[in-house]
Amino acid sequence: MLDDEVRAQVLTALLVTQRHSWDQGLTAAVLDESGTAAPLRVLLDDAVARQLPDGRLAELDPLCSVNGGAVGEFVDLVAGRTGDEGLAAAAARQRAWLLSGAPRAGDGTLFHLVEGRQVWADTVYMAVPFLAATGAAVAALDQLDGHRTRLRDPDTGLWAARWDEDAGTFADPRAWGTGNGWVVAGLARTVRWLPGRRGVEVATEVRGLLDVVLPLRRPDGLLGDVLDDPASRSDPTVAAMFAWAALTGAGEGWLPAHCADVGCELLAAAVARLDPSGRVSGASAAPHFDRPGHSPEAQAFLLLADAAERRWRREHRRG
Template identity: 70%
Template sequence: MDALLVCQRHSWDQGLTAAVLDAGGEAAALRALVDDAVARQLPDGRLAELDPACSVNGGVVGEYVDRVARRDGDAGLAAAAARQRDWLLTGAPRAADGTLFHLLGGREVWADTVFMVVPPLAAAGHGEAALAQLAGHRARLRRPDGLWRARWDDDAGAPSDGRAWGTGNGWVAAALARAVSLLPGSGLAAEARAHLDACLAHRRPDGSFGDVLDDAASPPDTAVAAMLAWAALAGAREGWLPRGYADVGRSLLAHVVAALDVLGRVTGAAAAPRFDRPGHSPEAQAWLLLADAQARALATAATSSATSAAQPQERVTPAPPCP
């Protein structure tokens, strides 16, 4: 946690850090974080945004600004969250079919955006908009093998980066896993499992995943294992994945834990801020903590179930029939 909190962070990392604090019950720290996100809100509604080229990344922290606003009854936070939602719903640049572009000043659709917009919109009650964004991104980026391309050029009508970028597929896996519980009845559980399985098929013999999943020559990226660990553990805990995925998630988590250095940092991730070499990143740190929280929740649930099963059951005497 210390290693995460002392890192310089972009808007999406502020959102992941908010998720870590929320999962850990750190209410006061979460409040301080969302206040800071609002202090850095741009006039158009983008929260915590220090890079004016980024269009959608503030959506992640927006979910937690809204959550704290509801918890504390804070009208100012609620208004800030609404401005972020309005930016995603109507203000941000998008394609003719409404699919959001990842950056201002360009017309590219990125895999990353799926996590930045689908869960926040679903959590805010805009399920149809969330599913529409998922559909637009899926149509452009999902490949026949089930993996997702990194980027699509909407003007060219073709991929600008057709590689199965590991972190990009991790963002999609996490987004789908979150959306399952946020959008019940949407049928996303099967899609989330299929995508997770497509990623897991490219796990290397040493337990790692490549920066490009299907390129054996690409360097490993520890963050991918952390993201997929979270998705597998969340699905097993929530019941939309078979329990065997809990073992998969724990194995992935153990791989990431083994990569910690003496300062508690995840090593071997694509290094922030340009993600062009191995190193450390706030997102790798956050996904480790989020996956660990899921593993602990699963262990607690298993212990509770075992304790309950071991206790003698009270005999219930049927009531007499009504006269």
């Protein structure tokens, strides 16, 4: 667990870093978790101000197709809390883009970019929770199924990074740690929005991915940039992503309690990578994620996992 001073450093490093649309979604999650309503509203107003005419929220890169959904979840959430019609309309435009406007394969599976007809693991985080949160449960599960069919290896259970729809083969077959992290974190966000058997289905997917990934932990307690390649570097972002999913599932009761212990271990390994400025060092570096460095994703998931750990410990003591 972080102390208050270090937590403030990590948050400051996140807030002063240049961020893309999906990072705005992660930052919104951090601010919502911490209960800081005023800064969250400022962020969401800015996401709406930067909404493209086709509905993509906070999007500064017109090649990105689905990433605005990450912040859309919080635009919709705060619209519901406040009754703000402007936020509600903006969330509806983002929803319509994902449901019908965005480029997609013949079976409806979303392409990650406007150009290129590629299916990416990242999209599971960007689109599935937002669709589930806004009542499009069937569409959310359809996206999970389309991405899973193309990207998840039936033998290992790991997810490849990218699929080329036209070539009918992988554009990037690696079990990229961050890509698998987007999947597990996106699905962990989704469970809360899907009651009954649908939620159980998604929770089972999270448990299955944890079960195949956790044995791949490194001696330093982290997970790899490429999960099943011991020669690849360790990446604390991936550890924080899986820590958050494990602690969230245990805290919400849809994962076994022992998953919290694993989440705490992963979080501690990621915290050990903090530098004196509060930055997570050795992460896949933004903006190209092709070398070790720093990223908003690493900052945000560390804070989210820390919050989930604190919540778990409070509930555990109460129990």
